[in-house]
Amino acid sequence: MKALVYGGPGKKTWQDVPDPEIVHATDAIVRVETTTICGTDLHILKGDVPAVQVGRILGHEGVGTITAVGSAVSSLAVGDRVIISCIKSCGHCANCKLGLYSHCLGDEGQSGIGWVFGHLIDGTQAEFVRVPYAENSLHRIPPGVSDEEAVMLSDILPTGFEIGVQYGRVKPGDVVAVIGAGPVGLAAIATAGLCGAGTIIAIDTDENRLEQARLFGATDAVVSGSHDWKQQVLALTDGAGVDVAIEAVGIPETFTMAVDVVRPGGNVANVGVHGKPVELHLEDLWIQNINISMGLVNTNSTPMLLKLVARGKIPAGALTTHRFGFDQVLEAYDTFSRAAETKALKVVIS
Numbered sequence: 001m002k003a004l005v006y007g008g009p010g011k012k013t014w015q016d017v018p019d020p021e022i023v024h025a026t027d028a029i030v031r032v033e034t035t036t037i038c039g040t041d042l043h044i045l046k047g048d049v050p051a052v053q054v055g056r057i058l059g060h061e062g063v064g065t066i067t068a069v070g071s072a073v074s075s076l077a078v079g080d081r082v083i084i085s086c087i088k089s090c091g092h093c094a095n096c097k098l099g100l101y102s103h104c105l106g107d108e109g110q111s112g113i114g115w116v117f118g119h120l121i122d123g124t125q126a127e128f129v130r131v132p133y134a135e136n137s138l139h140r141i142p143p144g145v146s147d148e149e150a151v152m153l154s155d156i157l158p159t160g161f162e163i164g165v166q167y168g169r170v171k172p173g174d175v176v177a178v179i180g181a182g183p184v185g186l187a188a189i190a191t192a193g194l195c196g197a198g199t200i201i202a203i204d205t206d207e208n209r210l211e212q213a214r215l216f217g218a219t220d221a222v223v224s225g226s227h228d229w230k231q232q233v234l235a236l237t238d239g240a241g242v243d244v245a246i247e248a249v250g251i252p253e254t255f256t257m258a259v260d261v262v263r264p265g266g267n268v269a270n271v272g273v274h275g276k277p278v279e280l281h282l283e284d285l286w287i288q289n290i291n292i293s294m295g296l297v298n299t300n301s302t303p304m305l306l307k308l309v310a311r312g313k314i315p316a317g318a319l320t321t322h323r324f325g326f327d328q329v330l331e332a333y334d335t336f337s338r339a340a341e342t343k344a345l346k347v348v349i350s
């Protein structure tokens with residue numbers, strides 16, 4: 001089969017590799033029909049994630065059709081159309097029982113390895129992928145949900161919801177600020193609205209992203225970096241500060257912005273992946289009773305979010321801005337990595 005193979009920092013090739021095979025009885029093989037690119041793939045390509053070895057197949061988002069199942073897989077069958085969760089998890093270990101799928105302990109012979117596709121196991125930017133723990137890591141797609149909608153459930157939608165909205169404890173009527181209106185921030189905006197947030201303030205440097213944010217349910221938009229951005233946010237809260245600030249960028253500056261706009265006793269939910277240390281001023285946070293949460297997505301909300309997408313409650317399809325064939329995957333990366341110029345949100349490869 002063909003796959004996108006990591007060749008070390010800055011290097012990737014679309015090349016022939018052996019087809020994946022069932023290794024464990026709980027595995028399935030999926031023919032990938034739609035995949036997409038995430039900011040994390042760009043981090044890996046920059047060499048920011050040293051654990052990723054040369055030869056690894058990239059990508060952790062995908063939708064496709066099951067072509068083989070292991071002997072222990074009974075709830076899924078060959079021919080099923082499925083979402084591939086970016087996290088693979090056994091579903092029965094102590095951590096999985098707590099909903100912490102991203103900390104799955106696995107079983108004998110399948111433990112202690114990275115659980116994100118395209119990281120320590122081969123990923124989804126390929127014609128076929130082996131999916132460990134298929135019954136917990138794959139979700140059958142109901143009729144009426146397109147591939148382009150479904151692929152946003154691999155990572156983007158559960159991340160914005162679980163780490164932004166759920167960890168931020170968004171309640172009906174809350175004033176929520178979402179810093180960074182990329183795909184993850186937009187997912188947080190859409191799902192904060194479904195949880196009843198009264199005011200949703202999108203904050204981004206890019207005006208095009210702020211326009212998108214309104215489509216996803218932001219009630220207000222503030223240009224980050226404008227001299228009075230903070231006053232604008234506070235004015236929308238009558239000076240009180242927001243109940244929940246969701247950080248969806250991943251740089252020290254935007255984490256500080258989140259802390260700056262949250263009210264005393266409010267919640268800061270950090271979704272962004274930080275490549276550099278962030279300063280934490282406990283002396284200021286303590287006196288303001290601020291709660292901070294963060295973490296890796298678990299994807300345990302995917303079945304619930306899939307129902308909402310199927311009912312048209314989340315405009316998942318609107319995240320796709322560009323479409324490419326599998327043999328154009330390098331062009332797709334180029335378009336995605338120049339998002340400011342190309343206005344790319346999610347580039348879909350199918």
Ligand code: NAD
Pocket residue numbers: 038039040155159163179180181182183184185203204205206209224225248249250253254270271272273274295296297
């Ligand atoms: P993205 O790069 O597409 O979007 C980031 C947005 O932030 C862009 O719209 C950009 O214009 C905006 N931005 C940049 N600098 C800014 C500033 N100073 N102020 C305000 N906005 C600014 O990324 P994405 O795919 O939406 O992902 C967002 C973050 O979430 C990334 O750090 C990604 O690695 C992370 N992520 C985390 C998890 C998790 O499990 N916690 C999972 C997936 C992605």
Ligand code: ZN
Pocket residue numbers: 089090091092093094095096097101103104105106
């Ligand atoms: Zn587990």
